[in-house]
Amino acid sequence: MKDDTLTKSILGCYTAENKICTFGHMFSLCSCSEATLRRRIHQIKLLVSYNHNSKFYTLSIFADFDKFGIWAWQEVLFSRHGSLSTTCRVLVDNSKAGYTTKELATILHVRVSDLLRIQSEKQLIIREKLGKEYVYYTTAPSLYMSQQEARRSIILSLGKGQKGALPKKDTVIAILVAIISCERVDHGEVLHSLKTSNKQLEVDIPDIEAVISHYGLKKTAFK
Numbered sequence: 001m002k003d004d005t006l007t008k009s010i011l012g013c014y015t016a017e018n019k020i021c022t023f024g025h026m027f028s029l030c031s032c033s034e035a036t037l038r039r040r041i042h043q044i045k046l047l048v049s050y051n052h053n054s055k056f057y058t059l060s061i062f063a064d065f066d067k068f069g070i071w072a073w074q075e076v077l078f079s080r081h082g083s084l085s086t087t088c089r090v091l092v093d094n095s096k097a098g099y100t101t102k103e104l105a106t107i108l109h110v111r112v113s114d115l116l117r118i119q120s121e122k123q124l125i126i127r128e129k130l131g132k133e134y135v136y137y138t139t140a141p142s143l144y145m146s147q148q149e150a151r152r153s154i155i156l157s158l159g160k161g162q163k164g165a166l167p168k169k170d171t172v173i174a175i176l177v178a179i180i181s182c183e184r185v186d187h188g189e190v191l192h193s194l195k196t197s198n199k200q201l202e203v204d205i206p207d208i209e210a211v212i213s214h215y216g217l218k219k220t221a222f223k
Contacts, residue, residue: 006032006040011059019062019073022055050084051077051110066197067181068107077109085119088112088136092125096180097150098137100130103177106170107197130155154180166214167207174201175211187212 009030013021027037047063049056056076063071068091069080079087091107092099101113116136120127126137126144130151137147154176166172178193187208194203211217 006030006036007044010037010040010044010046014059014062020049020056020058020076023057026057047078048083049076050079050087050108054083067193068197070108070197072109084108084110084112085115088115089119089124092136093138093140093143095138095147097154098135098147099177100133100135102133102173103180104136106173106177150180166210167203171201171203171207172211174198175203175208176215179211179217 010026013026013029023037023041026041027034030037032040041057045060046057047060048054049058058073058078062073063078063080065071065080069087071078071080081087081090087108088104091104099107101116104112104116116125116127116134119125120136123139126139127134128137129135135151137144137151167175174194174197175190178190178197182189182193187205190208191203191205194201194208
């Protein structure tokens with residue numbers, strides 16, 4: 001099958017209503033070998049899901065990525081950065097204060113503890129125990145020091161926290177992730193970040209205020 005015909009066959013599998021497709025379905029519609037189809041999929045740069053055992057593919061034009069480069073469609077997850085392994089490394093490398101396992105799991109909506117441990121063993125990222133949790137940092141020396149300092153500021157702020165009514169634990173973690181990612185602790189900016197990254201999250205300004213108040217966070221804490 002000629003390249004242009006094969007490409008048309010692949011693209012024909014996708015519509016506005018059918019934004020994801022399995023390799024098996026595409027193969028059933030294309031008169032070529034599996035190797036040829038996989039090569040063509042790579043050439044036209046289809047995105048492959050990082051959950052469901054990389055079973056699903058999609059077109060990049062469909063993906064409405066959040067600020068972390070993640071897009072979910074019917075519980076199938078895709079990353080702008082590629083595989084889950086690459087995505088974890090990119091997120092850690094570009095974070096302001098590194099990430100804990102729970103923070104990355106909140107962003108990616110999948111378990112990542114084993115993957116992060118393996119990456120740290122391969123020296124792709126740095127893992128350090130901080131309290132009861134591991135924090136993952138970039139291996140770039142200057143940024144690593146900056147991330148460490150920012151993380152210490154967060155821990156100090158948490159240590160000054162006062163007891164108060166808080167939303168559920170997962171929501172608190174999501175809010176803290178958003179605060180770390182924002183340039184400043186601004187209620188509106190944090191809320192926009194939360195709504196953009198997880199449209200199903202039930203959160204509003206009072207929840208953000210409760211977290212900020214509880215942990216004694218300052219508007220300039222993470223600049």
